[in-house]
Amino acid sequence: MTSFFAVPPLQEINSAIAHQNNVQLYVLRLDLIHPFVNGNKWFKLKYNLEAAKAQNLTKLLTFGGAYSNHIYATAATGNLFGLQTIGVIRGEQTLPLNPTLDFAVSQGMQLVYLDRQTYRTKQTAELQASLKNRFGDFFMIPEGGCNLNGVRGCTEIISNSASLIKDDFDMICLACGTGTTLAGVALSLRPKQLLIGFPVLKGGEFLKPEIETLLAEYLSSDLPIPGDKNISWELIHDYHFGGYAKVNEELVTFQKEFEKLYKIPLDYVYTAKMFYGVMDLIQQRYFNNCRILLIHTGGLQGNLGIEKRLKKRLK
Numbered sequence: 001m002t003s004f005f006a007v008p009p010l011q012e013i014n015s016a017i018a019h020q021n022n023v024q025l026y027v028l029r030l031d032l033i034h035p036f037v038n039g040n041k042w043f044k045l046k047y048n049l050e051a052a053k054a055q056n057l058t059k060l061l062t063f064g065g066a067y068s069n070h071i072y073a074t075a076a077t078g079n080l081f082g083l084q085t086i087g088v089i090r091g092e093q094t095l096p097l098n099p100t101l102d103f104a105v106s107q108g109m110q111l112v113y114l115d116r117q118t119y120r121t122k123q124t125a126e127l128q129a130s131l132k133n134r135f136g137d138f139f140m141i142p143e144g145g146c147n148l149n150g151v152r153g154c155t156e157i158i159s160n161s162a163s164l165i166k167d168d169f170d171m172i173c174l175a176c177g178t179g180t181t182l183a184g185v186a187l188s189l190r191p192k193q194l195l196i197g198f199p200v201l202k203g204g205e206f207l208k209p210e211i212e213t214l215l216a217e218y219l220s221s222d223l224p225i226p227g228d229k230n231i232s233w234e235l236i237h238d239y240h241f242g243g244y245a246k247v248n249e250e251l252v253t254f255q256k257e258f259e260k261l262y263k264i265p266l267d268y269v270y271t272a273k274m275f276y277g278v279m280d281l282i283q284q285r286y287f288n289n290c291r292i293l294l295i296h297t298g299g300l301q302g303n304l305g306i307e308k309r310l311k312k313r314l315k
C-alpha cells in the first residue's frame with residue numbers, strides 16, 4: 001500500500017535570522033510524498049482504507065468544503081486503490097466546478113451537495129441513513145479524516161522518515177485544522193520533545209479540548225502508541241490571519257518570498273500561516289538555541305482557488 005508513496009525529504013532552511021538566534025530549522029516535506037495524495041491527508045486516510053478493506057467495503061464516503069484538501073486526497077486515493085468514492089460537499093453546486101472539485105470528479109469521485117444547514121447534521125443517524133438509502137453500503141470517513149484511524153496514521157509521520165531524522169529535535173511545529181495530525185504526531189514524540197500546533201481557524205480555542213478528547217480516546221484504545229506517554233504539546237493562536245482560508249497582503253508576500261529564498265512552496269490556508277508564525281517567533285526570540293522540525297503538511301492544490309480569488313480582488 002505504501003509503495004505508491006515516496007519518503008519525504010528533510011530540507012534545511014538556511015535562514016540568517018534563524019542562525020543569528022542559534023535556531024536550526026528543518027522541514028519535513030510531506031508535500032512531496034505523492035503528486036496528488038500529498039501531505040498529511042494520506043496518513044489520515046491510510047488506516048481508514050484498511051478498515052474499509054477489513055469490512056469488505058469498496059465504497060468510501062466522506063465530507064468536506066468545496067476547496068477541501070481532504071476531498072481532493074480522498075478522490076485521488078480512491079482512484080489509486082480502485083475504490084469508489086463519494087464526496088458530500090457543503091453548500092450549493094457552482095458551475096463550472098472549481099479546480100478542487102473538477103479534479104475530484106476526474107478521479108472518479110461522485111459529488112453530492114448538501115445545503116449548509118443539512119450539512120451540519122452530517123453525523124446524525126438520520127442523515128447517515130438517508131445516505132445509505134441513496135448509495136448503499138459505504139465506509140464513512142469523517143470530515144478531515146478526523147477519527148482514531150486518522151490519528152493512528154499520523155503517529156507514523158515521523159517514524160516513516162526515521163532514516164532521515166537522525167537528529168533529536170527539541171520542537172516540532174505543524175498547522176492545525178481539526179487537530180488530528182497534531183494528536184497523531186504527539187503520540188510519537190520522544191521524551192522532552194515539545195509539539196507546537198498553529199490553528200488556522202479564528203477562535204481556535206475550542207481545539208484544545210477536542211484534541212484532548214481524541215488523545216484520551218486513542219490512549220484508552222488498544223491502538224499502537226510509538227512515542228513517550230508524557231506528551232507535551234501546545235497551541236499558538238496568533239497566526240490565523242483572520243480565519244480559515246483568509247489571506248492578506250502580508251501573508252501573500254511572505255509566501256512568495258519564502259518560496260523564492262528556500263524553494264519551498266507553501267499553501268495559503270495552512271502551511272504559510274505556520275511558517276510565518278515560526279519565523280516571526282524566531283525574530284521575537286521566543287524560539288532560540290533550539291532545533292525545530294517543521295512539518296510541511298502539503299495542501300498546495302488549494303492555492304489554485306485562492307489565487308483566483310486574489311486576482312479577482314486586485315481587478
Ligand SMILES: *Cc1c(COP(=O)(O)O)cnc(C)c1O
Pocket residue numbers: 039040041069070144175176177178179180181182267270271297298299300
Ligand atoms: C488538512 C490540513 C491540515 C490540518 O490537519 P488536521 O489534522 O485537520 O489538523 C494541515 N495542513 C494541510 C496542508 C492540510 O491540508
